[in-house]
Amino acid sequence: MSIIELAWPLLFPAIAAIIAIIHIHLRHHHGAQALETFLMWQIAVGLGLGYLYAGVGHLFVADKVAESIGWPVGSPFQREVGMWDAAMGIVGLLCLKFRDTGFWTATVIGTGIFSVSAGFGHVYEMVVNGNYAPDNVGPVMYMDILYPVFLIALLWLLHRKRSEETDRR
Numbered sequence: 001m002s003i004i005e006l007a008w009p010l011l012f013p014a015i016a017a018i019i020a021i022i023h024i025h026l027r028h029h030h031g032a033q034a035l036e037t038f039l040m041w042q043i044a045v046g047l048g049l050g051y052l053y054a055g056v057g058h059l060f061v062a063d064k065v066a067e068s069i070g071w072p073v074g075s076p077f078q079r080e081v082g083m084w085d086a087a088m089g090i091v092g093l094l095c096l097k098f099r100d101t102g103f104w105t106a107t108v109i110g111t112g113i114f115s116v117s118a119g120f121g122h123v124y125e126m127v128v129n130g131n132y133a134p135d136n137v138g139p140v141m142y143m144d145i146l147y148p149v150f151l152i153a154l155l156w157l158l159h160r161k162r163s164e165e166t167d168r169r
Helices: 003-027 031-060 062-069 077-094 101-129 139-168
Strands: none
Touching: 003 031, 003 139, 031 062, 031 077, 031 101, 031 139, 062 077, 077 101, 101 139
């Protein structure tokens, strides 16, 4: 397995951070506006494109993905996971259009519940079944658990920052 195949879960959040930093710098955003811009790109690119990429993998190279996770090849379950991932990726991308924190919150919570559950599923497979396949115990497992927590923290910080800025007015 190549370093790119192993590190792909980190790729989209890193790209999102770069885009956000450039956007914030070019638009001279500060405070809540800068945080909102950073969060928007994390949800759209980090989550949205990341899930879309995962969906494409589960749908179009299902056997290769199954092997990398330590799952049996040929399972129709791959289609279900692929469709979920693709659908949630599209919802993440829609956060560029619907710039409402209510929509963003629903997106993060919905994908977060699935993602954290999948992450703990990876832990279970590792502990109970000895599944140490690279995409079961590698960066995918950590990102499944930690990235939703990161996005929820950003949402909380944005809410707090907006409240502080409103109170100062």
